[in-house]
Amino acid sequence: MAYYCSFKPSLLFLLFFMATAQARDSITTHLHFFFHEQYSGPNATVITVVNSTTSNPGGFGSISVADDELREGSSVDSKLIGRAQGIAPVVSQSGQTAFLVLLDFVFTDGEYNGSSLMVVGRATLGGATERSIIGGTGKFRMARGYTINTFLSDAPAGRLIAEYDAYIVH
Ligand SMILES: *[C@@H]1O[C@H](CO)[C@@H](O)[C@H](O)[C@H]1NC(C)=O
């Protein structure tokens, strides 16, 4: 009997919770911005914490930790709008070097200040790369979607710059 009494309020709470969760329809947001990574010099935004180049061809198993910049434009002094923070192990044993990139895109300015997107997937240093958005916080709670990025060929020395389009359902 005691079990039954405690079950009933829980069920009501669950139904209420489900109704609340369904209150808003999903929207799709498109964000366009630039990713800047300084990989050499005193202000590097990425460090290699494991370098397995000597024992493994192509650096398989190497791990980098990044605190990269998200900027409005491709210029190095364009407005900073967030950071891309995370890790990128080299996961290819042969062929072109490939990374499994796990980056939290944390926005620090504008409409999405304080919100973040978890971007995960394989990346190579070449043409366009597509990766998954598997979650988010703040205005991007329950996010899913994808990013497409293309590296610019005319970036300054020691710097990677990629143009990003993010399509987010949230
Ligand atoms: C590194 O950052 C500092 C502080 O922002 C700056 O004064 C310096 O010019 C930068 N150095 C390079 C090589 O970009």
Ligand SMILES: *[C@@H]1O[C@H](CO)[C@@H](O)[C@H](O)[C@H]1NC(C)=O
């Ligand atoms: C890793 O080690 C190799 C061999 O010592 C070196 O040539 C390379 O520059 C290192 N890579 C990084 C990212 O530190």
Ligand SMILES: *[C@@H]1O[C@H](CO)[C@@H](O)[C@H](O)[C@H]1NC(C)=O
């Ligand atoms: C972003 O949000 C933080 C925390 O609320 C606030 O301190 C900061 O001033 C905001 N930045 C901008 C550029 O609005």
